[in-house]
Amino acid sequence: MGLFGNKSEGGLMDVIRCDEQEYLVWKWRPSGEANTTKKENAIRYGSSLRVKEGELAVFVYQHNDGNMQDFIVGPIDQTIKTANFPVLASIVGLAFGGNSPFQAEIYFINLSGNIQVKFGIPFFDVFDPRFLDFAVPLAARGTITFNISDYRGFMKLNRLIHFELDDFSKQIKDAVTKYIKGVITNIPMEKGIPVLQMERHLLEINEMVAFHLKSRLADDFGVNMKALDLAAIEVDKESQGYAELRKVTAEQATKTTTAQTNVNIKNLEDLQNINAKNMEETLQIQRDEAQRAQKLQTETNFIGTHALNQQTDVLKTGAASLGNMGNMNSTGDANGMNPAGMMTSMMMGGAMGNQMAGMMNQMGQHMNQQQNTPPPPPQIQYSISVNGQTAGPFNWQQLQQMIQNSQLTKNTHVWKQGMADWELAGNVQELANLFGAVPPPPPVI
Helix, strand or coil: CCCEECHHHCCCCCEECCCCCCCCEEEECHHHCCCCCHHHHEECCCCEEEECCCEEEEEEEEECCEEEEEEEECCEEEEECCCCCHHHHHHCCHHHCCCCCEECEEEEEECCCCEEEEEEEEEEEEEECCEEEEEEEEEEEEEEEEECCCHHHHHHHCCCCCCCHHHHHHHHHHHHHHHHHHHHHHHHHHHCCCHHHHHHHHHHHHHHHHHHHHHHHHHHHCCEEEEEEEEEEEECCCCHHHHHHHHHHHHHHHHHHHHHHHHHHHHHHHHHHHHHHHHHHHHHHHHHHHHHHHHHHHHHHHHHHHHHHHHHHHHHHHHHHHHHHHCCCCCCCCCCCCHHHHHHHHHHHHHHHHHHHHHHHHHHHHHHHHHHCCCCCCCCCEEEEECCEEEEEECHHHHHHHHHCCCCCCCCEEECCCCCCCEEHHHCHHHHHHHHHCCCCCCCC
16 A cells, blocks of 8 residues: 555545745644744644645654654645655554654755845955055845755754744855855956946956856755846945055056157158058159150150151152263263163153152142141149159049048148149049049958
8 A cells, every 4th residue: 555545545634735925935733832842843644745846745753773864745635644655665664553643853854946136245356467466345136046855955954843934044144245245356366357347347257257156055055046136236335445446447548648648650651651652652653654655655756757868868869860861871971862872761760759749649648637636635633642742643543543542632732834832632523533433442351
């Protein structure tokens, strides 16, 4: 038979149950007994045991071999009927006939309820590792929530007899205070968080403390920490340590800012010098290219003129030879005519005439072509001011290239003939369209 039978099968001696609303551990006493005599621990067969869901009933037997326990996990509502309960069967002798009362302490443990303990940690000194001469007082407050999940481990660490939740909560609170102070004190050194900025890192610090605290409460008290809510970390801003640390950190920040500003200025100057040098080299290259193109055009024009002069000299020489051929005397008579020479001269004269006519025709066509070709449009040329020095003038194409290379901006001073004084390029209407036509620089990836 089982330990528990139907309630209708035996007389109801006692109802073993827990009616407390809020509890963690509660000891059952028959008929309201409040002492620790053996009478309070006498359990009779036929008594009814009721364990709600989320509860655990623990039967603790006093035996020569020490305390022994039986655990009843709810929900259950049965009557104690026989003695085949494992531990109970081994300690109840045949002399009792299975009907005698047995001695046991019965505890109910709440497995589903959550216990909340509020804590407040008064000011304690925390040091910034960079400035160990200044102690800054910090305080912390919050709430811890825990329950019992491993009831066997809980019972090994805690005496159930005379268990009082208020006393247990005080022990938890004292331990939490010690653990949290230890973690927060080491955070500036281990995590690199300045003391004066710890209030702004509240959530991050909460996670650090919770990670450390959970294992400690399980090992020391057998409870499961479900949540830690570190509500505030407060700095004593009236303390001398706070004032001194704030002053020295402000000075340090000023020095750091000044040093960084100087570095930024130096980098800017170096960049400007590099840009100025690059622009100077670019402008020199552009000037060299323009001069080379102009020289090539001049040489081309000179070559055409030289060829025309060479052809003219050839024709002159041919004409002179033609005149000499007309004076040739094939009979040896100096005063006689030379018909053959005259014919030859006429033929050569005709050929040279045709050649000269062709040359003149080509020259005329070339001159007509030059006359019919419109002159090139006037060049827009501006001079620019770079680091207090004048460069240029530069034509429209060169200016556009300089804008694309960021060598010419709207804040660059420019000047051209007809302007009374230097002016910012962005204020010159003629150049405004040029800036609008230049695409922005590609994005930096």
